Amino acid sequence: MLPNAASLLTAASILAMSSASPITQTISKDVVVVGGGAAGAYAAVRLREDYGKSIALVERRARLGGAVDTWIDPKTGMPHELGVEAFLDYGNATQFFARFNVSVHASEQELVNTRYADFSTGNFVNYTSPTAAEQLAAFQKYVELCEKYEDMMLPGLWNFPTADNIPEDLLLNFGDFARKYHIEAAVPTIWDISAVGLGQLETQPTFYVMQSFPAPLARVYIGKARTLYVASHRNQEIYDRVSDTLGDDVLYSSTVVSATRTPDGVSIFAKSADGHQTEIRAKRLLIAIQPTIPNLTPFKLDSKELSVLSKTTYTQAYAGGVVSSNLPLNTTIINTSSGNWLDFPDLSLLQWYKNVDSPDRYHKVMMFGNETLDSGGSKALVEQSYRQLVGAGSLPEASGKGLEWLHFEYHGSVNIRASVEDLKAGFIQELYSLQGHLSTWYTGAAWSAQLHTPTWAFSDSVIPRLVEGL
Numbered sequence: 259m260l261p262n263a264a265s266l267l268t269a270a271s272i273l274a275m276s277s278a279s280p281i282t283q284t285i286s287k288d289v290v291v292v293g294g295g296a297a298g299a300y301a302a303v304r305l306r307e308d309y310g311k312s313i314a315l316v317e318r319r320a321r322l323g324g325a326v327d328t329w330i331d332p333k334t335g336m337p338h339e340l341g342v343e344a345f346l347d348y349g350n351a352t353q354f355f356a357r358f359n360v361s362v363h364a365s366e367q368e369l370v371n372t373r374y375a376d377f378s379t380g381n382f383v384n385y386t387s388p389t390a391a392e393q394l395a396a397f398q399k400y401v402e403l404c405e406k407y408e409d410m411m412l413p414g415l416w417n418f419p420t421a422d423n424i425p426e427d428l429l430l431n432f433g434d435f436a437r438k439y440h441i442e443a444a445v446p447t448i449w450d451i452s453a454v455g456l457g458q459l460e461t462q463p464t465f466y467v468m469q470s471f472p473a474p475l476a477r478v479y480i481g482k483a484r485t486l487y488v489a490s491h492r493n494q495e496i497y498d499r500v501s502d503t504l505g506d507d508v509l510y511s512s513t514v515v516s517a518t519r520t521p522d523g524v525s526i527f528a529k530s531a532d533g534h535q536t537e538i539r540a541k542r543l544l545i546a547i548q549p550t551i552p553n554l555t556p557f558k559l560d561s562k563e564l565s566v567l568s569k570t571t572y573t574q575a576y577a578g579g580v581v582s583s584n585l586p587l588n589t590t591i592i593n594t595s596s597g598n599w600l601d602f603p604d605l606s607l608l609q610w611y612k613n614v615d616s617p618d619r620y621h622k623v624m625m626f627g628n629e630t631l632d633s634g635g636s637k638a639l640v641e642q643s644y645r646q647l648v649g650a651g652s653l654p655e656a657s658g659k660g661l662e663w664l665h666f667e668y669h670g671s672v673n674i675r676a677s678v679e680d681l682k683a684g685f686i687q688e689l690y691s692l693q694g695h696l697s698t699w700y701t702g703a704a705w706s707a708q709l710h711t712p713t714w715a716f717s718d719s720v721i722p723r724l725v726e727g728l
Contacts (some may be wrong), residue, residue, distance in 0.1 A: 281527075282534040288728055290526050290540040291315045292514055295324020295670075297701040297713040298546025299500050300354070301721060305544075306507065309725055314538045315508045316528045322508070323497035326710070329579060329665045330492075334618055337492050340577040340667055342710050344485035345493070348474045349413065349715035351486065358499035361489035368614055371586070374594040377608055380646030385597045388443035396444035397479040403427070403439060404473035412472060413715035414706050421684040424465075429678050432467045433460035433600050442599045447479065449602050450592065450609075452708060455573040455626045455673040457605035466675045470708040509536060517557045519543060519696040542724050543698045546717075548572065548671040562695065566688045569676045573605060575669040576625040576636040584648070584656040585611060585619050593643070606631050608639045620664065626672075633668060674704040699724045 291302045294317030302315045325341035344365045345351055355362050374385035388396070407428065410418050419425070427435060436442050449459055453470040456462045477483035488495050501508065511531035518525045526538045547553050551567050559567065590612040595601045606627030613621045625636040644661045647653040676685045693699055699720055703709070706716035 280535065281537050284537040284539065285314060287312045287314045287538060287540045289313050289542045289544055289724065290524065290538045291544045291546055292526070293317065293324075293546035293702070294319070294322040294508065295546060295702070296326065296710045297703070297717050298544070299323065299497055299504075300714045301544055301546060301701055301717040302504055302507070303500055304717065304721055305725070306504070309721065311725060311728060313504075313507055314540070315504060316512050316514060316526070316538075317508060317510055318513050320511050321494070321497065322501050322504075323494055325575075325669045326493050326497055327577065327667050327669070328492045328494035329667075331579075331616075331618070331620060331664065334616070334620075336616060336620070337490075338579055338616070338620060338622060338665075339493055340579065340622060340665065341669055342493055344487050346475055346478070346709055346711045347484050347486050348709075348711040349718070351711040351714065354714065355486070355488075355496060358496060358503070360496045360499060362486040363489055365485040365487050370612075370614055371589040373586075373589060373591045374597075375591055375647060375652055376595060377593045377603070377643035377646060380643075380648070380650030380652050382652050383594045383597055385594055388446065388599065392443035393447065394480060396441040397447075397476055399439055400441045400444050400448075401473060401476045401480055401482075403441075404468055404476055407468065408473045411469065412474070412707060413712055414719050415686050415690060416719065418686045418690075420687060421682055424681065428463065428465040428468070429681060430464050431460065432462050432464045435464040435467075436600060444476075444479070445599050451475070454602075454607075454609050454624070455575060455708070456675075457573070457607065457626070458602050460600050460602075463675075463678050463681065465681065466673070469706075470673065472707045472709070472712070474712070475707075475709060512536070514556045517543075519557065519698055521697060524697050541697065541728055544720070544724060545698060545700050546702050548674055548702060549692075549700060549704055550671050550674065553671065557698075560696070563692060566685075566692060569680045569685060570674050572629060572671040572675070573673045574627050574629065574631040574636075575672045576627075576631075576633065576667065577669055578623050578625075578637070578640070578666040579664040580611075580621050580623055580640065580644075580661055581619050581664060582621075582644070582656050582661045583619065583658050584653045584660075585613065585621050586653075587613055587617070587619060588615065589613055591647070606635065606639060608643050629671075633666070637663070637666065672703065673708060693720070694723065 288311040291298050299322045302313050305311045306313045327341035329338050374383045448471045512528045515529045516527040523541050524543045528536045592610045593603050609624040611621040623640050625639050701717045701720050706712050
């Protein structure tokens with residue numbers, strides 16, 4: 259039974275109700291989902307449509323989809339993917355697209371020129387990419403290695419070994435792991451596609467690299483799996499359809515400002531962009547935002563939760579679109595420290611300037627940094643790198659205004675991780691012990707792989723546990 263309102267209201271909640279942002283409605287649901295990115299939006303559909311549970315979904319943006327972020331250039335009408343460019347065909351991904359009548363096709367390799375530059379100096383780097391044969395051989399070995407641990411890592415870490423039984427290879431620094439198994443030729447692609455948020459891979463535990471680039475994705479690079487793109491060239495389309503389906507059960511442009519959680523239920527206070535507050539009383543809470551302490555402060559974490567989450571670090575991710583007359587067409591300029599396949603820039607960094615078939619010289623930029631990197635610092639990385647490239651003569655002087663921002667987006671916290679010492683001490687089991695604590699469950703990349711469709715599959719593993727007893 260849910261506790262009554264009086265027992266749930268804390269001093270902070272009472273203050274919120276009596277402030278200049280009064281409660282405009284109180285609603286009761288079986289489950290309140292916080293976060294409408296990949297895992298949260300998917301879970302909301304499954305909970306309501308397939309499990310018959312009433313839900314409310316709280317999302318800080320005016321749209322669903324999180325890192326799926328399609329921007330339409332108003333000048334050219336061209337869609338640009340600022341976030342997820344392709345979906346791994348994993349789990350029931352194709353069925354989920356079909357459910358919403360969203361057509362998808364197998365992705366094809368982009369044919370673009372690639373240049374490598376050290377963005378800290380602006381100079382092009384004497385870099386020789388792995389040959390196709392070298393890369394294939396390295397990925398064949400990497401797949402073999404990843405598949406040894408696939409069942410303990412996907413779709414989640416429910417069966418991850420206890421502290422004394424973690425395979426030694428997973429705790430190795432990834433540089434040592436790559437050299438041990440002679441897979442160096444695979445590492446540039448691993449970094450560029452999905453592990454860039456870890457920064458310098460050389461010193462990262464292999465476990466977290468494999469979590470970012472797991473076996474199902476690696477199989478794409480040996481021809482045994484595929485990625486998908488939406489036929490309309492708007493990856494956002496799948497979440498537009500989800501949004502239509504969920505209707506008024508989504509609270510857009512809203513954030514949680516206060517919460518009370520007990521073993522019997524939760525009460526969440528969500529504040530919208532116009533200042534109105536909604537109290538949501540629910541039997542279960544599903545948190546689908548990254549479990550960082552700043553993100554979870556409104557939920558009044560207890561000592562158990564703080565003890566676990568204080569052991570983590572994470573990366574801040576941003577994306578945007580820029581134009582300038584001197585940025586090259588159909589070319590990606592990748593930030594590279596040297597010609598060494600294992601050497602990458604450390605955080606904070608701009609990954610690349612990327613132009614694909616955009617006649618107006620639109621370039622996608624993606625930035626990753628430590629916990630303190632904010633929007634201003636992220637844009638400064640792009641602008642400083644651009645000045646360095648021009649100053650070193652790697653780019654010609656621009657005609658007109660120079661670098662201009664067309665779009666900018668914060669993609670949230672990514673690559674949540676703990677130290678090797680904490681992994682050895684049982685961190686994964688400690689993290690998973692939070693599932694179900696105080697009527698609170700979790701989904702998202704921190705609990706699975708750092709990829710889109712595996713978080714859908716992880717939500718499928720959480721939901722039966724969450725609804726038990728409802």
